[in-house]
Every structure is written in structure tokens, then in C-alpha cells.
Amino acid sequence: MNHTNRSKQSYLIPNYGEAPFDIIKGQGSYVWDHLGERYLDFASGIAVNTLGHCNPEFVSRVSSQMNDLIHCSNLFGIQKQRDLAEKLVHYIAPGKMLFCNSGAEANEALLKLARLHGAKRIGKEGQNFHVICAENAFHGRTFGGMSATPQEKVQNGFAPLLEGFSFAKLNDIGSFRSKITEQTAAIMVETIQGEGGIHPCSTEFLRELRALCDEHQILLILDEVQCGIGRTGNFLAYQKAEIVPDAIGLAKGLGGGYPIGAIWVKEEFSNLFQPGSHGTTFGGSPLASAAALAVLDIMEEQNLLSQVQELSARWLPRLHDLKAEYDFIEDIRGEGLMVGIVCKQNPANFIQQLRNSKLITVPAGGNVIRLLPPLNVTQEQLDWALSTMKQTLSNLQK
Ligand SMILES: Cc1ncc(COP(=O)(O)O)c(C=O)c1O
Numbered sequence: 001m002n003h004t005n006r007s008k009q010s011y012l013i014p015n016y017g018e019a020p021f022d023i024i025k026g027q028g029s030y031v032w033d034h035l036g037e038r039y040l041d042f043a044s045g046i047a048v049n050t051l052g053h054c055n056p057e058f059v060s061r062v063s064s065q066m067n068d069l070i071h072c073s074n075l076f077g078i079q080k081q082r083d084l085a086e087k088l089v090h091y092i093a094p095g096k097m098l099f100c101n102s103g104a105e106a107n108e109a110l111l112k113l114a115r116l117h118g119a120k121r122i123g124k125e126g127q128n129f130h131v132i133c134a135e136n137a138f139h140g141r142t143f144g145g146m147s148a149t150p151q152e153k154v155q156n157g158f159a160p161l162l163e164g165f166s167f168a169k170l171n172d173i174g175s176f177r178s179k180i181t182e183q184t185a186a187i188m189v190e191t192i193q194g195e196g197g198i199h200p201c202s203t204e205f206l207r208e209l210r211a212l213c214d215e216h217q218i219l220l221i222l223d224e225v226q227c228g229i230g231r232t233g234n235f236l237a238y239q240k241a242e243i244v245p246d247a248i249g250l251a252k253g254l255g256g257g258y259p260i261g262a263i264w265v266k267e268e269f270s271n272l273f274q275p276g277s278h279g280t281t282f283g284g285s286p287l288a289s290a291a292a293l294a295v296l297d298i299m300e301e302q303n304l305l306s307q308v309q310e311l312s313a314r315w316l317p318r319l320h321d322l323k324a325e326y327d328f329i330e331d332i333r334g335e336g337l338m339v340g341i342v343c344k345q346n347p348a349n350f351i352q353q354l355r356n357s358k359l360i361t362v363p364a365g366g367n368v369i370r371l372l373p374p375l376n377v378t379q380e381q382l383d384w385a386l387s388t389m390k391q392t393l394s395n396l397q398k
Pocket of ligand 1: 046101102103104105107138139140141190194195223224225226227251252
């Protein structure tokens, strides 16, 4: 498996900076680098590898689909896509699905939905199209996504962005209320902000948002691209609040590593898109749909939602204890297996030291380290990660 002759010369646009090493193999919660070193992977491709790496049943189902049909256009019927839509609607609430390839594309479709809704509400387009998002949000790198992402590091260099976006304080309903105008068509928030540093919407806030949107007949759109698909122990993170939003964006964990995105739209708004309104070459292809169906079936067979609830109920309190034990830690935030360790200073060195100890984590905004293990992580692996973090923190504080 080793290939130590990792080429230095690169024809890649230097968009991602320098990588510390190549990952060349994965199995379960572990990956191996180009030197053959094994790491416990608590990045999961940034909340993508729901079942860990190369889950044998997942591989077998995807391989079998590859032998039948990989791609055909959405101009033709795709049974697996219909099956996937049915399953997702069953998990969410009465409504309909539209598939795409990524989180940014899902959000782009949701922003188009908001415009269609606004135009229908007042009977003409171009006036009722504003969207209120949250401060510190991250919704992707397309022009729509960037416009909804009020972060200098994301927007810098790309002006002019789309008009009509305003930003309010997460978990502050008064702040959202104050931004509503005649022109507002939708409110869009991540149920748990991921890139921004793991900031969950409270249950109360989600309920208040639902009531506010009802009052003003505007869409409540939830971006569950990172926090959805079982990561919090509910199928979708908002379900803790027992509300029903009007539309939801999904991607990342849905395909377990195979690219697929989706939007769910409540029945009432599901005919806003008509033939020709939107489209995609690859979205919901036979292979992508088979991969996502396999993820959902395996999650069900292995009872992964309950497992996430049980594992995190034991793990989260122990992570919270780190705050009292180590000066370096300011706070612990998150739900289920989506955890942010808030550090008092830039955590780059901490992340590097953890990597040296063979634990992979992901940075996020606001001095946060994200822990995003696969949903089928074991108790032993969580224990090992915790003791590795403790050891590393003790060394850092020496
Ligand atoms: C909440 C959220 N929305 C949208 C996106 C964009 O998804 P993608 O990178 O698949 O375009 C991300 C990616 O990190 C995300 O975390």
C-alpha cells in the first residue's frame, strides 16, 4: 500500500494550500497515509463518510449498481432515485425531493425556491426575494452560497455578490424579526453552524423561527448539509424541535462518500419548481441514488441513530470535563457526533500534535476543532480519541 514516492511537483491550482500527507486507503474509522501510517479519522471527509471508509456492504451495493447502470439523464425515469426520494420523505415529512450533487448546489436550488415563492406570493418577480441568514453562517461557494455567507474570507475578491441578503444573530429571534421587510421571501439557517465553529440553533429558537415565518408567510429553510443524516442522533438535527420547516438542504453524509445533494420541499411548496425551472446532468444518477439508498438502509439495519444517541450521551459529558481540566479549552459545543472544541487560542498546533499522535480532526471558525467521527465509530475509538486529546493537551500545557 505504501507509495513513498509522493510526487512534489503539482499541476493542481493551489486552492487548498499544502497538504500534510496523502491519504491512500481507508477502512472503517481509520485511514492510512502514503507512508503506511494509520490514523483514526475524526474528520470523515468533513462529515461525509457516514459509515466510515469502505464499509463492505456499501461497497458491494455501489459496485453492484456500477455493473447495472452508472448514469443516465434525468430525462428518463430512475427507479432508485424514486426509491430514495420516498425513503427521505418518509424520514422527514410529507413533501417532495429534488436531487443535485453537493451542498452548495442544494442551497442554490433552495435560494431559487425562495425567489419562486416570493414572486408567487405577490404576483410578480424581482421584488419579494430577500433572504435573511445568520451571522457566522456558511452555505457554500457558489454566488448564491457566498452571498448567504457573511464571511470576509469567503467573499473576498468576488464582488459583486447577489443582492437581497441580510444577516441576523443566531438564537436571537428579535434580531431576525427586526430584519423582516416587505421584500423578505425566506429565512435560511444551518440547524447547527458547522464551518462557523459548531453553533447549534436552540430548540426554542427553531420553534420561534417557525412561528415568525408563519406569521409573515415566508419560507423557513434549513441547511442540514453538514449536521443532517444522523449526525446528531436524529435523522435531521432540527427534528429535536418537533417542527416542520418548509425546505431543507442535504448533501455530505447522504452519499457516504459518493457525491449527492438534495432538497426536500414541503408538499405545499413542492410545485413551485415546474418542468424546466431547474436541472442537473448528474444529480440523483442511478449510482448516486444507489449509494445514498445503501447509506440509509445500512444506517437502519445497524440502528445507527440510537447508537449515536447512546455513544454521544456517554462521550459528550467526558468531553465537557476537558474544560475544567485544561486551561487551553474554553468550551465544548455540539450535539451527537458533531462536536466543537473551542480553544482559547489558535488551535493549529493542537491539531498538528493530534495528527502526530495519529488522530485526524478538522479546524473550524473561531478557534474551534471539529470532531466528526463516522456514525458507526466504536466506544473504544471514542475512548482512544479522548485519551489522545488529554495526553496532547497535557504536553501542550507543559
Ligand atoms: C452547512 C453547509 N452548507 C453548505 C456547504 C457546501 O457544501 P459543498 O461543499 O458540498 O458544496 C457546506 C460545506 O461545508 C456546509 O457545511
